[in-house]
Amino acid sequence: MNILFVYAHPEPKSLNGSLKNFSVKRLEDAGHAVQVSDLYAMQWKASLDADDSTDRRPDARFDPVLDSKHAFENGRQSEDIVLEQDKLRWADALILQFPLWWFSMPAILKGWVERVYAYGFGYGVGEHSDARWGDRYGEGTLAGKRAMLIVTAGGWESHYGPRGINGPMDDVLFPIQHGILYYPGFEVLPPFVTYRTDRIDEAGFTRICGELGQRLDDLWKTAPIPFLPQNAGAYDIPALTLRPDIAPDQLGFAAHIA
Amino acid sequence: MNILFVYAHPEPKSLNGSLKNFSVKRLEDAGHAVQVSDLYAMQWKASLDADDSTDRRPDARFDPVLDSKHAFENGRQSEDIVLEQDKLRWADALILQFPLWWFSMPAILKGWVERVYAYGFGYGVGEHSDARWGDRYGEGTLAGKRAMLIVTAGGWESHYGPRGINGPMDDVLFPIQHGILYYPGFEVLPPFVTYRTDRIDEAGFTRICGELGQRLDDLWKTAPIPFLPQNAGAYDIPALTLRPDIAPDQLGFAAHIA
Numbered sequence: 001m002n003i004l005f006v007y008a009h010p011e012p013k014s015l016n017g018s019l020k021n022f023s024v025k026r027l028e029d030a031g032h033a034v035q036v037s038d039l040y041a042m043q044w045k046a047s048l049d050a051d052d053s054t055d056r057r058p059d060a061r062f063d064p065v066l067d068s069k070h071a072f073e074n075g076r077q078s079e080d081i082v083l084e085q086d087k088l089r090w091a092d093a094l095i096l097q098f099p100l101w102w103f104s105m106p107a108i109l110k111g112w113v114e115r116v117y118a119y120g121f122g123y124g125v126g127e128h129s130d131a132r133w134g135d136r137y138g139e140g141t142l143a144g145k146r147a148m149l150i151v152t153a154g155g156w157e158s159h160y161g162p163r164g165i166n167g168p169m170d171d172v173l174f175p176i177q178h179g180i181l182y183y184p185g186f187e188v189l190p191p192f193v194t195y196r197t198d199r200i201d202e203a204g205f206t207r208i209c210g211e212l213g214q215r216l217d218d219l220w221k222t223a224p225i226p227f228l229p230q231n232a233g234a235y236d237i238p239a240l241t242l243r244p245d246i247a248p249d250q251l252g253f254a255a256h257i258a
Numbered sequence: 259m260n261i262l263f264v265y266a267h268p269e270p271k272s273l274n275g276s277l278k279n280f281s282v283k284r285l286e287d288a289g290h291a292v293q294v295s296d297l298y299a300m301q302w303k304a305s306l307d308a309d310d311s312t313d314r315r316p317d318a319r320f321d322p323v324l325d326s327k328h329a330f331e332n333g334r335q336s337e338d339i340v341l342e343q344d345k346l347r348w349a350d351a352l353i354l355q356f357p358l359w360w361f362s363m364p365a366i367l368k369g370w371v372e373r374v375y376a377y378g379f380g381y382g383v384g385e386h387s388d389a390r391w392g393d394r395y396g397e398g399t400l401a402g403k404r405a406m407l408i409v410t411a412g413g414w415e416s417h418y419g420p421r422g423i424n425g426p427m428d429d430v431l432f433p434i435q436h437g438i439l440y441y442p443g444f445e446v447l448p449p450f451v452t453y454r455t456d457r458i459d460e461a462g463f464t465r466i467c468g469e470l471g472q473r474l475d476d477l478w479k480t481a482p483i484p485f486l487p488q489n490a491g492a493y494d495i496p497a498l499t500l501r502p503d504i505a506p507d508q509l510g511f512a513a514h515i516a
Contacts, residue, residue, distance in 0.1 A: 010307045011320040046304035047366040048359075049268045062269040064357075065412070065456070099322075101306075103437035104362055107369030108305040113360050137423060154323070158497040162509040165395060165488060165498040171510055172433060174425060175361035198323070235423055240414070242421040251420040252429055252510065 001220070003027055004091035006037045008098040008109035015197055015205075016152055020097055022209050023150065026216045035087050039108045045080065046111030052078050069119035077118060084116040088142060093219055094186065096176075097150040099197070103172050113180055122184045133237050136183050138229030143185030146219065149173060150192045150212070157195040169193055174253040178227055187224035189215075226258035259478065261285055262349035264295045266356040266367035273455055273463075274410055278355055280467050281408065284474050293345050297366045303338065304369030310336050327377035335376060342374040346400060351477055352444065354434075355408040357455070361430050371438055380442045391495050394441050396487030401443030404477065407431060408450045408470070415453040427451055432511040436485055445482035447473075484516035 005024060009016035020036070027034050037044075045051075050062040053071040071077045077085075088094065098105045105113075117123060126135030135143075151173070153160065160169040173191055181188045192215050194200075194208055215222070228234040234246045247255045263282060267274035278294070285292050295302075303309075308320040311329035329335045335343075346352065356363045363371075375381060384393030393401075409431070411418065418427040431449055439446045450473050452458075452466055473480070486492040492504045505513045 010305075010322065013319045014321075040305070040307065044305075046369060047268075047298070047302075048364065049298065061271045063272075064268065064359075101322075102368070102371050102375070103433035104368065106306065107365045107372055110360070110362065110368050111304060111365030114365055117360070156496070156498070158499055161499055163500040163513055165493055165500075165514065166437065167432060167511045167514070168509070171429065172437075175430060175433070179361035179424065179430075230423060238414070239416040240423040241416055241419055242423075251426070252512075253425045254510075255421055256423065256425070 001032050001092040002090050003032050003034045003093045003095060003219075004037065004087045005034055005095045005097065006039065006109065006112060008039045008096075008106045008112075010040045012041075015194075015200060016097065016099055018205070019150065019152070019194075019208070019212065023095070023097070023212065023216055026213050027219075030217065035090070037084060037087065037112070039112055042080075044108055044112055045078075045115070046108045048111065048114040052081060052115055054078060065119055065124070069124060072118040072120040078115075081115050081118065084112065085118070085121055088116070088145075091145060093146040093148070094142075094181075095148050095150060096181075098152075100151050100153045100172075103166065105176060117180075117184065125184070128238075130237060132231045133235075133240060135185070136230060137178075138182065138185065138227065139231060140183070140185035145186055146189060146224065147181040147186035148189040148191065148215070148219070149176065152194045152197045154197055155195060160193075160195070171253050177225065178253070178256065182225075182227045188227065189219070189222045189224055228256050228258055259290050259350040260348050261290050261292045261351045261353060261477075262295065262345045263292055263353045263355065264297065264367065264370060266297045266354075266364045266370075268298045270299075273452075273458060274355065274357055276463070277408065277410070277452075277466070277470065281353070281355070281470065281474055284471050285477075288475065293348070295342060295345065295370070297370055300338075302366055302370055303336075303373070304366045306369065306372040310339060310373055312336060323377055323382070327382060330376040330378040336373075339373050339376065342370065343376070343379055346374070346403075349403060351404040351406070352400075352439075353406050353408060354439075356410075358409050358411045358430075361424065363434060375438075375442065383442070386496075388495060390489045391493075391498060393443070394488060395436075396440065396443065396485065397489060398441070398443035403444055404447060404482065405439040405444035406447040406449065406473070406477070407434065410452045410455045412455055413453060418451075418453070429511050435483065436511070436514065440483075440485045446485065447477070447480045447482055486514050486516055 007020045050056045053076050055076045125140050159166045177188045265278045308314045311334045313334045417424045435446045
């Protein structure tokens with residue numbers, strides 16, 4: 001299978017760098033084709049702006065949505081954006097690897113999402129009607145592909161537990177797993193999270209690689225997180241609220257998981 | 259009072275630009291001193307990397323935490339970072355204004371947080387012991403100051419309701435309000451959120467300005483979100499989980515609000 005590995009850490013000789021190298025080798029040894037987008041090494045442009053179109057007029061008002069739509073439909077996107085979209089089309093699976101910085105992905109990776117997910121590609125896909133609200137949350141350009149996060153966190157696992165001070169890791173990652181990955185169609189596997197990354201010795205690294213290697217071996221066997229698809233009956237349209245009979249007692253992020 | 263207004267939208271002639279101009283004028287007319295960090299206009303460097311220290315050695319291994327600590331303690335931070343830290347020290351209140359892109363802040367603003375919140379300034383403050391786990395979540399460098407988000411969202415309010423498909427807005431914003439603002443000490447006011455931003459006509463803009471103006475007038479009167487402080491007894495240390503008698507039936511983000 002084809003795997004796109006998008007990686008965001010500034011130092012190759014870091015725990016993240018080592019886990020990336022381990023993962024790529026493991027996947028290649030298993031016979032997969034792997035492309036790596038090493039965002040820091042690529043000096044990826046993080047900020048979405050008018051320069052993302054090749055035919056911008058300097059005096060024109062820039063509209064992030066409409067300019068993205070125009071550029072995508074008319075072949076006027078920056079080359080760096082086109083290359084990443086092509087990698088996504090090629091891939092059967094996407095892996096995003098990053099350190100958790102301030103309870104989300106690093107800015108450089110957020111900027112990869114913002115710029116690569118053009119209108120017509122990452123969003124703005126499909127028709128809006130009484131029965132459908134676009135192809136999203138389970139449908140979309142990237143439907144049929146799998147995705148998984150590999151995340152390192154400095155804090156302790158208990159700090160991210162059900163009653164931990166940082167909030168449960170599943171909830172911290174929900175805007176990424178549901179809002180960035182499930183939204184354009186990916187099936188999202190449970191994340192691989194490593195905690196207390198300042199205290200990992202050689203034995204710890206070996207243990208982590210054992211667990212991560214197993215997850216990579218199981219990439220096509222692991223059951224995805226059962227997020228509820230938008231257009232299959234669970235949601236009232238256009239309010240996009242869960243129907244009263246779906247998870248009737250639940251509120252918040254967890255209600256959107258079957 | 260002194261107000262730092264950090265603003266992240268690429269187009270001055272946008273709804274966000276108009277709301278920023280309205281807000282700054284309203285605050286100045288009320289007698290406040292306002293500094294604006296217009297991140298796109300400043301061409302803010304979004305990606306945290308080794309260049310954030312002025313004395314980096316090109317061959318040295320870059321450690322995001324230790325290099326930040328070294329640069330902060332020894333006066334070796336990039337000038338752009340120092341200027342923003344000075345603005346934060348000067349401010350009595352911080353306002354972050356941004357469009358919600360992929361369920362979080364734009365990359366350029368995330369990069370402002372990552373780079374300005376140095377070790378020793380935004381985190382890594384205070385002692386760790388059996389009774390305390392650093393000065394954070396209610397204590398820290400920025401304690402005694404207030405903060406508020408001004409957010410625009412393209413989706414409908416119902417999409418962000420308690421059972422809305424995107425998740426409740428309070429939960430979507432929790433990693434920012436609790437993890438980025440409360441963490442270094444800010445008292446966090448309820449956010450000001452505008453929905454369906456593609457459909458706002460002149461009457462709608464007037465209505466929004468009326469509501470936003472009132473919120474700005476009430477900046478020192480509005481009750482902050484009652485997040486639970488870390489070191490005042492609600493959490494077991496060092497597990498940093500809520501004690502069994504605190505919100506005994508609650509899990510997740512909401513459990514951390516009194």
